[in-house]
Each structure stands twice: as structure tokens, then as C-alpha cells.
Amino acid sequence: MNFTASLSFDRRLGLCDIRGSIAHVEMLAARQIITTAELTRLIGGLEEVRTEIIENRFPYDIRYEDIHMNIEKRLTDKLGPLGGKLHTARSRNDQVALDMHLYVKEEIGNIDSHLHQLQETMIALAEEYSDVLIPGYTHLQRAQPVLLAHHLLTYFWMLQRDRDRLAGSLQRADLMPLGAGAIAGTGFAVDRELVANKLGFGQLYENSIDAVSDRDYIIEFLSFAAILMMHLSRLGEELVLWSSTEFGFIEIDDAYTTGSSMMPQKKNPDVAELIRGKTGRVYGSLFSMLTIMKGLPLAYNKDMQEDKEGLFDTIDTLKASLPLLAQMLQKISVNRSRLADAVDDDNLCATDLADYLVRHGSTFRDSHHIIGKMIAYCLREGLRLRELDSDCRRRFHPDLAADVSTLLDPGKVVAARSSRGGTAPAAVKEQLKLAKQLLANKKRNPLY
Ligand code: ARG
Secondary structure, three states: OOOOOOHHHHHHHHHHHHHHHHHHHHHHHHOOOOOHHHHHHHHHHHHHHHHHHHOOOOOOOHHHOOHHHHHHHHHHHHHHHHHHHOOOOOOHHHHHHHHHHHHHHHHHHHHHHHHHHHHHHHHHHHHHOOOOEEEEEEOOEEEEEEEHHHHHHHHHHHHHHHHHHHHHHHHHHOEEOOOOOOOOOOOOOOOHHHHHHHHOOOEEOOOHHHHHHOOHHHHHHHHHHHHHHHHHHHHHHHHHHHOOOOOOOEEOOHHHOEOOOOOOOOOEOHHHHHHHHHHHHHHHHHHHHHHHHHOOOOOOOHHHHHHHHHHHHHHHHHHHHHHHHHHHHHOOEEOHHHHHHHHOOHHHHHHHHHHHHHHOOOOHHHHHHHHHHHHHHHHHHOOOHHHOOHHHHHHHOHHHHOOOHHHHOHHHHHHHOOOOOOOOHHHHHHHHHHHHHHHHHOOOOOOO
């Protein structure tokens, strides 16, 4: 009994189950499969059960396997044999499918709001630090200076794609399965459109076997979640790196760090690390669901009861991680002087020196080689590029004899990268405008 029951985890579907059952009995009455008087009593009973669930008074009993049978049992205790009419023209197979669709749709709406909030946080930070430069990295080696705002807005666009994927999974969740019965449909004259309308579904499953055997919408949601967590994990990793003594670019507010039980000096970025770490369980749930489904013959199989815990855990993980991350970012302090020092690195401007020679007629390959030699020389001599005098520079290329100091100014280097989507302040301003428009336009999806 303990092994086969799902009550310990599917009780969180209780309110969705009641909603589904109320729509179902209303349809049964509309089709005169039950009487209006019976409908009134059934709805009254279901509402009492709902109150018991909300007020934590519901007497869960594992002998009735799952939340669906627990609710029906409770209703029958209250109404007598009439409670037994609730399940007319319905199987637990289409019932559990309906509940899961309702639940997933609702949580997609909640998660999308959290994503929206995190995007707003990215925009606010980009505006707050609009004048701050940071070394941009490739291979975790300093590459070129960029605006911190530009770096942060990268996460805005990642989240935007996450929201697109979420909206896609919502479309697949927006299919109403009830009326499929156990597998083949029902001989009762049910009105599936009516149930769909009452519950806010846009579409019906057109095949009863598909209705009870489809878990694509769960797999799609978990895929969205896995990609999202990969994004959050990259951000978590950057926060961990940036708050280390080695980087020292940011300080994370004490509320989101912990001390060490042994080392008094420690301030550990636990929240950022845990967001990175929790990515593993979300990937695991996706893989578990894909594996559960891959060998199943049509239609319902008990294996499918295993669709719940990984999904619920993933939803809980996202609903915890997203707002925490937004709060932590809102309270982050950026160490401007440390960043100014990091950016004050002539080598970050090497590309610009190479581009300068290209503007004076060299090919890019030649100029790349020439500047490379000049940097190697500086490394050998322990000099910075700006310390080479005109004569010394001339030895690498005659065009370098001119004053190139503006090319070594990170602010000017950043300002020069004004291509669309580039890091110049003017380009980032355009980017911010687009990002804000997207947030303003994106009305709440009516399917949630
Ligand atoms: N507890 C089951 C689940 O979560 C409900 C459906 C069971 N259906 C059945 N015919 N045994 O999948």
C-alpha cells in the first residue's frame, strides 16, 4: 500500500481536483446525466471538502491511495451514496491528467511572474551602474572592456528566451483531457467543450488515448526549467567568482551569505552556490521523466504516477530560486574602484590598436601579428603599452608612431563599439529601450 500510494505527494493537487470535479458535475447536470438537486448537493459537498483542505482539516487516509480517491471518499462520507455519482463518465486516468494540466498551467503563470521580476531587476541594475566598465572575458581571460550594464543585460535576453519557451510549454499544457475516460472515451453524452470553457482551456485533446497517455507538457516544462536553471547557474557562478577576494568586483549582502563554523573571516556566497547546485536536481527530473516515458506502451501505465515528484520539486526549486536571486541582486554592492583598476589594463585595448592599423591600410591578420609582438615585448620588458614611446612604437609599425593614447583609454574603447548590440553606451541605451518595451508589451498571457 505504501509503495503504490501517491497520496503523500499528490495531495498538493487537491484544490485542482475539486475545481475539475465541480466543472465535471456541472457538465453532467447540463447534460441531464444528474439532476439539478443532485448537482447542488454535490457542489456543496465539494466546497466543504475544499474548505477542509484549505484549513488543514482534511483527514487524509493512505488506504485510499491518492488524492482523487481520498476526496471522493470524503464526499461520500458527507453525502452518502450520491457521492458515488461524482465519478460518472470519468476515470482516474483522465481525472489525474486534468488535475496535472490545471496545476501546471497555474504554476507556469506564477513562474512567469518571477521571471518578469528578475528581468526587471536586471534592467534596474543596468541603469544603476550605467557608467561602470568591467573587463569582458573569454576563456576566463581578460578580453575587452564592456559596460557592466551590457554584461548584465545578457541575462535579460536569456530570461526572455526562457519566457518564450515557457509560453510554448503552456500551449501544450492548455489541452483538456477529461471525457477520455480510462482510454476509449465514454458512452455518456458528455460535453467536453463545456468543461474546457469552465476551466479556461483553449483546446481539447482530439484523441482519448493521447489524452490519458500524454506527458509531453510535463517534459516540455522540465526542459524549459533545465535550460533556465543552466542560466541561473551561470549567473550564480559569476556572483561566486566576482565576490571572491581574487576578483573583488562585488559584495553580496550578508543576508545571502553565511559564515564558516571554523574560519572567522569567511563570508560564503551560499545562496548563489545553492542556485548553481540545485540545477542538478532539475536536470535529474527532466532525465527521469524522459526515461519513465520512453518504454511505455499506450495508454495509461502506473509508471506515469512517477511524473509528479520531479515536477513538483522542480516547481518548488524555481519558485524559491528566482525571487531569492532577484532580491540578492537588488542588494548587491558593486566595487567601482576595484572594477576601475581591473579595466585599467592596456592589453584590453589590443584589439583597438590592431583595428587602428587596419584603418591605416594594414590587413587585420598583419596588424594582429604586429600588436601581438608589441605586447610580447611589453611582457618581456615589464612595461605597459602606454609606456612605450613613439620611437619604440615606430619599430613595430610606422603608423604606430602617432599618438595612440586615446586607443588605450577603456572608456573610449567601449564607446567605439557602437554596432547594433555592441557595448557602446549609445548602443546599450538602445538595447535597454528594447528590453523595457518587451517587458511593457508582454501582457500576462490569458491562458495562465
Ligand atoms: N495516482 C494515480 C496517478 O497519479 C492516479 C491514476 C491511477 N489510475 C489507475 N487506473 N490506477 O497516476
